[in-house]
Ligand SMILES: [Mg+2]
Ligand SMILES: [Mg+2]
Ligand SMILES: [Zn+2]
């Protein structure tokens with residue numbers, strides 16, 4: 001809707017109505033994002049916004065402001081084509097002491113970081129075999145049920161992909177079919193390259209500066225350095241030693 | 243009155259969103275950490291005010307950080323709760339209709355019990371008497387596991403009780419649903435599930451285990467505060483503050 005349409009739409013509604021609708025949108029997105037499910041604009045309009053669709057731009061604008069001012073989160077459109085949103089941490093995360101509260105650390109974060117690291121170190125795309133081989137060296141065999149992760153292949157190729165941490169795409173003209181991995185949109189937003197280098201350094205007990213090319217890429221910005229991980233992955237610092 | 247928030251408030255809220263519930267002691271530590279991280283002044287005795295500021299901004303979203311006592315250790319806890327519904331339908335995004343029906347039945351069992359617990363056996367029997375799509379034994383066990391993981395129930399030796407988070411969050415629903423059936427602690431006036439009961443049939447007051455410990459501390463012969471009869475139950479020890487209290 002055009003901005004004049006939005007204005008006219010707003011005039012027909014009471015401020016309380018618009019606030020209420022904004023609150024519903026905020027709640028809906030929080031619930032979805034807690035499960036790491038991106039929110040599609042179409043679904044937001046269909047399920048929550050409904051009759052208020054003419055003033056949708058205003059509602060989203062207000063929702064964004066609430067996410068920033070109340071929660072310290074940023075509502076980001078990660079997929080401009082399909083209009084999908086995720087929430088990303090908007091707080092400056094200084095290299096301060098870790099939170100004293102024991103957030104339930106997710107062991108899968110360590111697993112994810114290993115995979116993200118491999119992809120990053122190999123320049124951004126990796127054939128799936130390289131990932132499976134790396135994991136096997138860490139005694140995580142995708143062919144076997146893992147004590148901690150369960151069905152490893154499923155976690156990596158389905159769960160992490162659904163959460164937009166990884167992209168798992170078919171390599172054309174391969175027979176038998178082969179797939180390759182890339183970082184997903186959420187990883188781009190939440191995980192900085194500097195964090196990956198830090199993680200690799202810890203894993204191999206080396207100074208991150210020893211991987212000079214990747215270190216430079218990590219520290220000259222691009223999409224990587226903005227926000228550190230969301231509060232839900234912030235426990236990775238404690239789970240990275242695996 | 244809506245208050246302006248700083249990053250220290252936001253970090254606290256983000257952590258509450260991740261963990262769901264925390265003890266008062268942990269909340270104080272977290273508050274100090276958030277203030278230090280964002281280089282803000284922090285008076286240790288102003289946690290309530292700090293949380294009130296956050297709550298003033300959460301209220302339009304039907305969320306609140308609410309305080310309540312754990313029936314296990316008597317410590318105060320803070321839980322981030324949804325205030326939109328007085329029904330348990332706030333769980334609908336996570337549980338199927340028949341699972342919610344069984345959860346209601348579990349709650350019936352707990353409310354009507356003397357010890358505030360429901361045994362696995364009783365729960366499995368309830369599953370047999372469901373009106374919506376019946377849950378099989380394996381499915382019931384899986385559901386119980388999830389309810390414990392999601393911090394709605396606690397399990398101990400095959401018996402299930404309501405978690406502190408559940409009690410804090412569902413208080414309006416429980417009071418509305420069960421009304422006079424819900425036990426109330428004579429000392430602190432909150433809902434009581436795990437409690438001691440005066441054995442005088444014309445008295446029958448209830449007192450939370452930790453409230454018993456505090457009320458009767460140091461007394462040689464405990465007597466019911468309402469009817470003066472001898473209080474026949476074992477008086478628990480007052481629990482010292484742990485650094486990480488159980489939920
Ligand atoms: Mg990408
Ligand atoms: Mg829920
Ligand atoms: Zn009490």
Ligand SMILES: [Zn+2]
Nearest residue numbers: 440445466469
């Ligand atoms: Zn009595």
